Amino acid sequence: MIALLFVIGLIFLCIGIGLPLVTIQRDSRYLRTLSACCTVMASVLLSIAAAALIFMGGSAAFTLWQIAPGITLSFALDRLSSVFILIIALVSGCVAIYSTEYVEHLEGGSRRNLLCGCTNLFILAMVLVVASAGTLPFLLFWELMAGASFFLVMYDYTTPEVRKAGIFYLVMTQFSTLFILAGVIALFAITGSFEFSRMGGAAGMAGTMVFVFLFLGFSIKAGIVPFHKWLPYAHPASPSPISALMSGVMLKIAIYGLIRFLIAVFTPDLLQGLLILAAGIASAVLGIIYALKERDLKGMLAFSSIENIGIIFTGIGLYVIFQATGHDVLAVISLAAALFHSLNHALIKSLLFLTSGSVIHASHTRDIERMGGLSHRMPYTSALFFCGALAISALPPLNGFASELLIYIAFFSSIGALDPLLKILLILGLALFALASALCAACFVKTFGSVFLAQPRSEECQSAREVPGAMIAGPALLASGCVILGLLPLQFLELAGYPIPLFPNMLLIGILLLAMYGFSWMILRAVSHEPIRICPTWGCGYVTQRPAFEYTGEGFSEPVARIFSSIYRTQVQNEGTFADQKNCLFLEGRGGLHLMKIFEEYLYLPIAGFTYRTASLVSRFQNGCLDTYLLYVFCTVLGLILFLGVIA
């Protein structure tokens, strides 16, 4: 039954891919909307199937194609994969509703058909990655997902900036595939199987090697520091629904991969757990610190995704640590936290990306400093963005808080349970985790304040208008998801079979907050009858208030930038010409502050340079002359004969 629902969902997705591609010549809105309808249908079916599996247990399995004995494209759904299928389905449905309108405002004529078809292909690939029962289909669809998303990023390929971002993304995602491929081959060599269910117990040196390969592969795809640079390039470059899908869902597929391999393959190991935890904490703190300084709205959201992936990795790291030390209850809480935060972040981040897409559509800029005053001009979009900002800052009673609370509970309970050295390490982790969480609130106060509040800081913002209905409906669905999951986390977790002790009843807290709000409102209304007057902002003596007087986003984050200046590595450049030799009489000059791109300069560029030099050495072999190539073939054959002769 569930398998049937699942397959029908997949068929709908395939129709969604086919429809706009078959008629690629025709620039038809009708076909594109139909394709989006298929996505929505598929998302409904897949969510029902996934929810049924999560809440009622059980599993579904089927084989698509037996290529050769032992090599099959078979799929299996269990509760772990259902969580991620639910994530994909929920987000892609809302994104599809949003893009029915958004895509029509893009340039590109019938190229937009390609965008719609490719989006569905991307979603299909992600669903199949998660549903794979073995490493072979996993890899195959992983690569399909990477390819489809590359084309989506490159949608606006005429801009050089987008081309650069696309290539950067392609290289990074291929690195990720390369590492995972290496891991999978090594696993086959050890266990002799491509099925997840028959791969248990890789230990020892070989096991560690496999772990390192897989960890690297998934970290690159998930955007863990220091492999995160592709996110702030790729997300701003792609159309907003695509950013929402990539950030909200695709990063979670990497999380799924990590969890799946951890559970199926490895016996829990303390060092592995600590490595994952350290990577998570580092990404959480650095991600949000960079987000605070980012001026590009979507770039900021990309950095914030890095932070949240860090939080999820923290949960996974704690899970492995607790498993390794034999604290099963705490391990379950941590894993529930990681999964729940994956779901929450998927909803929140796609909500934020979609609404910021609306903002960028209305204001024609991505620069936070050139926005402002949009809350009057786009009331619904601003309310939805605000909901997302509250949720991602982990404020109760929204869903971001619920999952961070789970991680806090795991941390707090762990302090009483582990041995002293681990405790001290975890306390350090806890402090940094709290820092990331508080900086996130600062970052979103800054963003919401600069984008939506006060006066508009550019002409385009002055004349911005609210976006059409579909571009509000999609995010509104996501926002309601955030509120529901925020109010009923305890109930959902219990329904899924994870009763968490110590977890407060958020519904009660929500009702209490509302009650107190209403209570104080009624009392003050009864006491005070004074009228309300609208007047100009106090301008410190200036008669007119101008946008230039406002606090800028850059100014807002200045104190944090000063406090953490050693992390930002700002570079001061001063150059000038002087009238005398002792540089006393200043004629003219310029000074500047530059944010150094540490990871690019010290990690990416050296690797790229090395690859380039090696490649240029190799390229000398290619001279285009047929005789030389014949010589190469001859030498190879000779070498082979000699080699085989020696072996025999």
Next chain:
Amino acid sequence: MIPEVILYCSINMLCIVAIAPLFVSLIRKVKAWTQGRRGPSIFQTYSSLAKLVRKEVLYSHDSSRIMRVTPWVNIAAMLVAALFVPLVFVPVPFEGIGNIILFLYLMAVAKFFTALSGLDAGSSFGGMGSSREMSISAVIEPTTIIVFAALALVFKSLNIFDMVAASATEGLAHNPELILIGISLFIILIVETSRIPVDNPETHLELTMIHEGMILEQSGRNLALLELSSALRLTILMALLINIVAPLGVITTLTVAGLAIAAILFAVKSIILCGAIGIFESSMAKMRFFKIPGLFAMAFFFSTITIIIEVLS
């Protein structure tokens, strides 16, 4: 059982609301005395609030709904937080009321909205205040969490009710590391309630103000609500500090005599703490903004030491 607990929590909350303005005035009075002034009456804050309620509310042209809901969200968050901190009697916690992390994040909700309302009118004073407030709250957060983790470790619970109950039955002699936690909690109290040396609640100079800068554009009953919620914040944190470090008299079973003694003892302890805060504030100059992280490092140090002591013992 649960209706009684709800009843008690509500009474507890109303008591906190009733005494909050008094604590603010008391600290002002102490500060006035140390500076050789007579200072306003200790009921001055009540009359100021009453006066503000009867004044008209001004909104800027540019301000949005954020400005209008912030005072109510603030007071709602503080009232719910007031349910979490028992003053004199500790009931059995239910449904997660009293969860210490939730308590912390309720405070954060109020702060988030206040900071946004500072940016709302487009005044540079407001922006300055919000920016500083959010930066400080980000830097103090690790310390606060570690202090709470230390408390959770010492009392083996995540619930404030359990912590106070355990502290009341075991006493300071049983957990001497509470003195160290007390120092850290005191620093957090000073920071969270915007007092010298971090902020100055009495000035409106652009160089010094943080909290006052954010609420500069607020007026009338909205300002009254914000003033009341910052008084509530002060009272709640003071009660938390008192009942965890010096829980003498706090009762866990309800008797009339016990309640009366507990109330009197709490009054005495809180007056002493008000005096301590007043004297602490008067004995210091406001710190330069970028020196403040050093102060937090101290609180961080004490709470980490506590945890290490607890871990190794």
